[in-house]
Every structure is written in C-alpha cells, then in structure tokens.
Amino acid sequence: MNWEQIPLGPLQTNCYIIANKEKKCLIFDPGEEGSKLIRHLEQRKLTPLAILLTHAHFDHIGAVDDIRNRYHIPVYLHEQEKGWLMDPALNGSQFFMMGPIKVNPADHVINGEGKMEVGDFSFEVFATPGHSPGSVSYYFEDGFVVSGDALFQGSIGRTDLPGGNHEVLIKSIHEKLLVLPEETQVLPGHGPTTTIESEMDSNPFLNGF
Incomplete structure (x- = not known):
C-alpha cells in the first residue's frame, strides 16, 4: 500500500490518495481542483472506491462532488458535521473571499x-475533535495516520472556527495520536508530513502537557 500527497486549492490543502497493488484507492479530503485530481487519477490508472473526509471545512470538501460524480463513489463524514x-x-x-461552497x-x-473497511482497505477511525467537533483521523497499520487539521508538523489545528475548542484538541492529540507507535507517519491537512516521535519531542504546543 502506498500514499500520495497532493496539495489542492488556494490554501494548498493536502489531499491524500491511498492505493493498493490492484490500483484501487481511497481519496481523503479532496479540497479543490477536481479536474486536476481526476487527471492525476487517470494518469495513474487508479480506481477510487470512496472519499473519506477528516472534517467538513470548506478547504477540505471543494472537489467532493466532482470526484463523487465522476466515479460514482460514496462519501464518508462524521455524523456531527453531516449538515x-x-x-x-x-x-x-x-x-472567505472565494465564495460559498455547498456540497x-x-x-x-x-x-x-x-x-x-472499504473494499480491500482496512483501517481504524479515531475521533479527534477540537479543530472541529466532528474531526476524525484515519490510522493504517502500514504505519501512517491521516490526521486532517488536528496535528501538523510543529503545530496544531486552529480552534477559533465554529465548534473549535483548544482544550479538546490537545486532549484528542494526546489520547488518540501520541499513543500510536512513534515511527508512525503523520499525514496532515496542510504542510509537510511528520512523525509521532518528532511531534512528541519538538512540537511546542504539546510539550509540558
């Protein structure tokens, strides 16, 4: 199994494609630029099985309908953000100035x-609220976790948007993410990837908790 990080849209939100040897794939957080993402999938001859959202902020959902309609695949989202x-x-x-987004x-x-389980893919879902009430992270035993906007390299998600809560976010990170194997790669919603070990050692928002 392998993963690809594709930054999309004006906020360069990281979309992730998780693919297996049979060229089936899952798509996480297709935030914008649906045509670009479709071209990439076709060039790689990948067959998407589902779209999984870490949360429902606009910069993570902008291309959902483009991908869903093109491939006729289901979208998964936490119940607290279904509306x-x-x-x-x-x-x-x-x-934001880009205009209203409705999906x-x-x-x-x-x-x-x-x-x-989705098709041949098996993973774990962790509730990691704080950045938003329905934020989730997806953990694959292959050694990586798609963390959305909960945990970044050297930082954490903002909590000043509707439903955000700083204390809840810190608790989520410590109880759900930092307990993963230290070598686990963290695939965040923005910016470069990191590891659980690196964030335990050097993330200034987590030290001293």
Missing part, C-alpha cells in the same frame, strides 16, 4: 470509532 457540507456558515466558506450530503456518516 456542514451544505451550509457555508458552518463549513466556513461564507467567511451534497455524505452518503455514509461515521458515528463511532474503531475498525473500518
């Missing part, structure tokens, strides 16, 4: 934690 896709005030697009409802809502 955000259609609401520019909740997904935050109302407050059709998710096909499946995630309402718990634990093992999840």
Whole structure:
C-alpha cells in the first residue's frame, strides 16, 4: 500500500490518495481542483472506491462532488458535521473571499470509532475533535495516520472556527495520536508530513502537557 500527497486549492490543502497493488484507492479530503485530481487519477490508472473526509471545512470538501460524480463513489463524514457540507456558515466558506461552497450530503456518516473497511482497505477511525467537533483521523497499520487539521508538523489545528475548542484538541492529540507507535507517519491537512516521535519531542504546543 502506498500514499500520495497532493496539495489542492488556494490554501494548498493536502489531499491524500491511498492505493493498493490492484490500483484501487481511497481519496481523503479532496479540497479543490477536481479536474486536476481526476487527471492525476487517470494518469495513474487508479480506481477510487470512496472519499473519506477528516472534517467538513470548506478547504477540505471543494472537489467532493466532482470526484463523487465522476466515479460514482460514496462519501464518508462524521455524523456531527453531516449538515456542514451544505451550509457555508458552518463549513466556513461564507467567511472567505472565494465564495460559498455547498456540497451534497455524505452518503455514509461515521458515528463511532474503531475498525473500518472499504473494499480491500482496512483501517481504524479515531475521533479527534477540537479543530472541529466532528474531526476524525484515519490510522493504517502500514504505519501512517491521516490526521486532517488536528496535528501538523510543529503545530496544531486552529480552534477559533465554529465548534473549535483548544482544550479538546490537545486532549484528542494526546489520547488518540501520541499513543500510536512513534515511527508512525503523520499525514496532515496542510504542510509537510511528520512523525509521532518528532511531534512528541519538538512540537511546542504539546510539550509540558
């Protein structure tokens, strides 16, 4: 299994493609530039099975319908944010100059934690709220976790948007992410990848907790 990081849109939100040897793939957070992402998938001869969202902020959802409609695949999102896709005030697009973003409802809502399977892919879902109330992280035993905007290299997600809570975010990171094997690669929603070990050692927002 391998992963690719593709920054998309004006905020360079990281979309991730997780693919297996059979060229099947999962798509995480297709934030913008749907045509660019489709071209990439076609060039790589990949067959998407699903779209999984770490949360429903506008910069993570802008190309959801482009990809869903092109490949006729389901979208997964945590139940606490199931109404955000259609609401520019909740997904935050109302407050930015690019204009309101509305996306059709998710096909499946995630309402718990634990093992999840999509096709031949198996992974774990962790609730990691704080940046937003329905933020989740997806952990693959191959050694990586898609953390959305919870944890970044040397930083953490902002908590000044609707439903954000700094204390809740710190608790999520410590209880759900920092307990993973230290060599686990962290695939964040923005910026470069990192590891659990690096963030435990040097992230200024986590030291001394």
